[in-house]
Amino acid sequence: MADAIPVAVVVDLLQAASAEQEIDVGGLLTDVELPESDATRIAYEVRRLRARADRWRRRGQELAALFSSARELVQLRDVDELLGRLVERAHDLVGTDVTYLSEFDAASRELRVRTTLGTIAPSFLGLRVPPGMGLASQVVEGRRPHWTSKYAAMTEAPHDSAIDAAVAAEGLVSLLGVPLLAGEEVIGVLFAANRVEHAFSPEEISLLSAFADHAAVVLQTARLLSRTQDLADETQRAYGELARHVEAMERSSEVHSDLTSLVLEGGEAPDVATALGRALRCRVTLLDPEQLDGQVADAVDQSRRSGRCSPAGEGAYAVAVLAGPTLLGALLLEEGEVRFGPVERRTAERAAQITALLNLKQDSLVEAEQRVRSDLLADLLSDDPDRHTDITTRARARGIRLHDRRSVVVVSVSADLRREAVRALRRTGGLVGEHADRIVALTPDPAPDAAAAAIHATVSRAVRAPVLAVGAGFQGVADLRSQVDAASACVRILPALDLTDAAVTADAYLPYTALFGPGEARVHSYVDHVIGPVLEWDAGRSGKLLPTLAAYLGNKMSPVATARALRLHKNTVLQRLERATELLGEDWQEPDRLFRITVAVRLAHLTRSP
Incomplete structure (x- = not known):
């Protein structure tokens, strides 16, 4: 063929x-x-x-x-590293000038550029694409590839000025975007872009899409594995926290058992601190109210108000020991081997309650003893001579040697703090009691000023409020009552002299105590006799004349200085002085009358002060 x-x-x-x-x-x-x-x-x-x-x-x-590439990507677990390798492999496969991946946020419907390769503009990384804008939104909404050979002339999707500026700065002309799909969920968009006009062939689109399909599966798997690892770590932390909580509860149970035994077996407050420190493996100090100062005092005040354990510096906590409103002391805990958490702090709070209970139990015994001592002090200050019978012997039976007591201190605090002040003074072992709404304490200190200062410091630390303490020396039981009266008179006068928080002696204010002690009626008679017209004028009118006279005499009889002190015009002061002249007579500023008027004005001012 x-x-x-x-x-x-x-x-x-x-x-x-x-x-x-x-x-x-x-x-x-x-x-x-x-x-x-x-x-x-x-x-x-x-x-x-x-x-x-x-x-x-x-x-x-x-x-x-x-x-x-898929086999290589499967081996990666870190999501950030995986995103970088995804873009790198896509860049090698497609061979475009720029490759980048935008992550899709389903909540905000935004896309954000996470990883790039081949870019030169720093603003491109992190670029956000609002919902419905640009080629990326077409890819997300259609869940299929989209491309354009000339971005500037694209009409298929609305343009955004920020995106257009970033694309122009990068010099991008043609772009191809394919979706990263995990089932029906879009997790991102993979882009290939050129800086020249280019028509993407079906083979290029198919290749990038196939890679994106593999990448989406790998990325989603990596995310799930990362989330699983996070959950595993969180579970491990939860198990650790649970183990610590169980351990803390066991320690709390141990403390509770020890504290219950202390109460039943007649333990004392220091034993609570020992048991708490042993269970929590930390240092615990039992503080008296007088030992509180600085940051610890502030923490105890906060605990006192809240009833909770309060921070007292780095690694330290303080909890107030309370009996109702009365502060009995505080527990100071310093962290050791065990980190203090809620259970440890609640354990400390319960320990403080047990401490208060034991303190009250101990105080009830002390209170009984102190009642006997208070009765003894009341007998000492009584006018009834029968109550002085065998008083030295009775005092010696209580361990008190009256001849060793050299000073008496009269203390004035507000009524609601008086009980707490007495408790603080009784802890010092002195002979303490209440007399005529005042606290009276007998001390062995031979110096009344030192005795007053010590008593003032003790009470001030306990009540944290203004305290007046007036000391006086006495010679034997017969002299005690008169010295208490003198000190009490001084306590009553000090506020009128603008002293509300001080430790003084009665002798330092002897002129005032002499005037306002027994025979005070004669003082009123003297004041009425010397400046009675002025007092009557003030009683029937505005009550301004006596203060003006006091300021005038206290400012060296200078009308200008008086006006400045009273914040008045000079003419007003002169007018009031003219009125005083009419009431007291033209010679009221003569030396002898002026002296007596000055004394009367001062006495009237004191008697009218609260």
């Missing part, structure tokens, strides 16, 4: 169709007698087969690279 082709030529033609390099098909048919049209047709089919083989070969290489 004339148109038959030898087998060898057929084999050469098949090899030419599958060869990687170009082979001259016409040369293979030179020795075969074929019509020209048949030879041309055979050459065309061989070239077509060769082009298809090249395409499948290239496709195979791309798929090999795709699966190789």
